[in-house]
Amino acid sequence: MNIYERLLNKEARLSVIGLGYVGLPIALEFARKISVVGFDIKADRVEKMRNRIDPSEELEPEAFDNCDIYFTANPEDLKKANFHIIGVPTPIDKRNLPDLTPVISASHSVGKALKKGDYVVYESTVYPGCTEEDCIPILEKESGLKCGEDFKVGFSPERINPGDKEHTITSITKVVSGCDEISLDNIAKTYELIVTAGVHRAPSIKVAEAAKIIENTQRDVNIALMNELSIIFNRMGINTYDVLEAAGTKWNFLRFYPGLVGGHCIGVDPYYLVYKAKEYRYHPQIINSGRFVNDSMGFYAAKQLVKKLIAAGKNIQNSRVLIMGVTFKENVSDIRNSKVADVIGELKSYGVNVDVVDPMANAKELEHEYGFTLCEKPSDDYDAVIVAVNHKKYMQLTEDDFKNMMKNVQNPILVDIKGILRNKIKDLQYWSF
Numbered sequence: 001m002n003i004y005e006r007l008l009n010k011e012a013r014l015s016v017i018g019l020g021y022v023g024l025p026i027a028l029e030f031a032r033k034i035s036v037v038g039f040d041i042k043a044d045r046v047e048k049m050r051n052r053i054d055p056s057e058e059l060e061p062e063a064f065d066n067c068d069i070y071f072t073a074n075p076e077d078l079k080k081a082n083f084h085i086i087g088v089p090t091p092i093d094k095r096n097l098p099d100l101t102p103v104i105s106a107s108h109s110v111g112k113a114l115k116k117g118d119y120v121v122y123e124s125t126v127y128p129g130c131t132e133e134d135c136i137p138i139l140e141k142e143s144g145l146k147c148g149e150d151f152k153v154g155f156s157p158e159r160i161n162p163g164d165k166e167h168t169i170t171s172i173t174k175v176v177s178g179c180d181e182i183s184l185d186n187i188a189k190t191y192e193l194i195v196t197a198g199v200h201r202a203p204s205i206k207v208a209e210a211a212k213i214i215e216n217t218q219r220d221v222n223i224a225l226m227n228e229l230s231i232i233f234n235r236m237g238i239n240t241y242d243v244l245e246a247a248g249t250k251w252n253f254l255r256f257y258p259g260l261v262g263g264h265c266i267g268v269d270p271y272y273l274v275y276k277a278k279e280y281r282y283h284p285q286i287i288n289s290g291r292f293v294n295d296s297m298g299f300y301a302a303k304q305l306v307k308k309l310i311a312a313g314k315n316i317q318n319s320r321v322l323i324m325g326v327t328f329k330e331n332v333s334d335i336r337n338s339k340v341a342d343v344i345g346e347l348k349s350y351g352v353n354v355d356v357v358d359p360m361a362n363a364k365e366l367e368h369e370y371g372f373t374l375c376e377k378p379s380d381d382y383d384a385v386i387v388a389v390n391h392k393k394y395m396q397l398t399e400d401d402f403k404n405m406m407k408n409v410q411n412p413i414l415v416d417i418k419g420i421l422r423n424k425i426k427d428l429q430y431w432s433f
């Protein structure tokens, strides 16, 4: 009997290592069909999941219904499983270099638990070559087994989009790959158990790794182009969104918009590709330029506002700005790598007094990550308001709502990073990317 059949008969178990935005939905989806061990190093997160709480605040308690899953923070429990899926973070360090610490550490944990006939599938986003060159040697060393002969390895990148209830793990085509034909077939069949949209069988692990990294690199470069256009059009006094609306009437014009590129994926993954390209003695120009432009946009937005505050006759040291939204994107609680933090830091460096509100973000996490917290009682005398994130709640605000936030202030300014208030603002001084 092959691994797929053993999983189906519940003679074998599947484990998911790293139960975050990516790992928990996969673990629960599989647990509706087969027996699952959910492992995370953070015991407090595991405790929450045992109580049907998603620590990432994406899933409702009902998502835990009818699931055959055992949550654990003990790596010894991985020995009870035979098909391991690794979904741990792949961040970058301060120098924008890949930080493989979690993937390496997860490989050690799984390697110690490996038995003959087991499977290991990596889902974490990495550069082409990482699975074979960095991870498999650890699995082999820890287990004393040989990849391909004793155990199989694959790579299946994750494409979920937090906050998006339409594109979920089951409804997005899943790219799968394996270290040989047999493993590819078993990995594909296993994912087909949960992915109704079907799987795409990539010809090699490196192809699957590269496919994921270029999906996000392509988005990053295209958004960077929009950001650059927005800088140019700002100097020309033209609204970028008006230009994009007009150009978008052509059938083959690609729809991308300017904005702050933060979070754990788009602003991070291109650096993985850049790092690996250098090993092959190629210094990516376009990818690095895109990263440079996108990484500068928070500072750019702050500088534009400071100019406008000065032009409006305000004393920068006494000026007060309200920032609405600090998560890395709309309708999620994730603050990792939020570029709104750059806007805040830059404004503060000029001496501007900044208050921050966000209905989704966690005040304690903000304090820990960025050293500022949320304002509990925003006032009504801000010199400027920046709508930095297009949370659902903010989409419904009217010009009167913003006027109330800037009552009794001369020449109030509204900055609309995402252009969501375009055509709605008649009286306030308005600026968007």
Ligand SMILES: NC(=O)c1ccc[n+]([C@@H]2O[C@H](COP(=O)([O-])OP(=O)(O)OC[C@H]3O[C@@H](n4cnc5c(N)ncnc54)[C@H](O)[C@@H]3O)[C@@H](O)[C@H]2O)c1
Residues within 6 Å of the ligand: 017, 018, 019, 020, 021, 022, 023, 039, 040, 041, 042, 045, 056, 087, 088, 089, 090, 102, 103, 105, 106, 109, 123, 124, 125, 126, 158, 159, 160, 161, 162, 264, 265
């Ligand atoms: N979040 C997304 O939208 C998204 C989308 C596609 C791909 N990805 C990729 O998926 C991977 C996971 O991202 P995420 O957003 O789910 O991360 P996350 O931070 O939400 O979750 C990671 C989890 O792994 C745990 N963990 C860390 N090291 C561990 C270890 N050694 N052993 C066991 N558990 C460990 C953490 O405690 C955490 O619970 C990354 O490579 C990311 O690039 C993320």
